[in-house]
Amino acid sequence: MPTLDVEIDLARRFGPWVAGCDEVGRGALAGPVSVGMVLLRATDAAVLDGVRDSKLVSASARAALAPVIQDWAAGWGVGHATAAEIDEFGILPATGMAGRRALIDAQDRAGASADSVLLDGNFDWLTPRDQGSLFEALEPSGESPVPPVVTRIKADLSCVSVAAASILAKVERDELLSSYHDAEPHFGWVDNKGYGTAAHRAAIAAHGPSEKHRRSWRLT
Incomplete structure (x- = not known):
């Protein structure tokens, strides 16, 4: 059962506003990579019943939970990086771009800035690397610096x-x-949501890739 134990610990270490973050679509052949961001004042929040990793929840249950989560969170956002952006900059920089877009939306909705971000996995793809000119050109105008990220x-x-x-x-x-x-x-x-099923790969071979496909990837 997911808890708020880690979020409360981060609130004590960095400050009250904690953002939870996760991505979907990173391994797909087509469509964007998308990042969800949920911003909480962690010590004031309550655990939300029924919330699990999205892979463990049915599509109908996810659809029912989404508006409940939006009402529960102090702020939330979903950011996307397009297939064209993935082709141009690579999947990890594009995932970071999507995440920073989500963070901006979550902070705007909450009217508060995250003191820390809790990121699923063992690698911080959210914080821009030493590629200043690249990210300065791509990040939205007025973007705030990314707060400390804990994986x-x-x-x-x-x-x-x-x-x-x-x-x-x-x-x-x-x-x-x-x-x-x-x-x-x-x-x-x-049916495939952009992932590389056998039928999807066969369709690409038959019709060629569309603008939704990540053309720099091996598609067939």
Whole structure:
């Protein structure tokens, strides 16, 4: 059961405002990489029943939980980096771009700045590397510096803010991929959500990649 134990510890170490963060779509062949961000005043928050890592929750349950999470969080955001951005800059820089976009939205909704970010995994892809000119050109105008980032393996299983962020990102990205279907039904977007199923790869081989595909990737 995810708890707020880690978030409360971070609030005591860095300050009260803690953002939980998770990404979806990093391994897909098409569509954006998407990052969810949930901002809480951790010591004042309560654990939200039913929230789990998005991979452990059915699609219908995720859709029902998303508005509940949005009401529960002090602030929330979902940021995207497009297939074209992934092709141009690489998957990790693009994931960071999406995450910083999500953080801006979450802070704007909360009217507060995160004191720390809790990130699922063991690598901090959120903080820009020493590529100042690249990120200065891409980050939104007026973006605040990224606060301290703390990584935690399987945080989506143990930390409710990260699990909640994963659900928001999954729901929004799935809806976006499904919206592609009417224009390009041959790719089966509703079923594969951009991931490399056998049917999806066969469709790419038959029709060629679309602008939604990550053309720098091995697609077939």
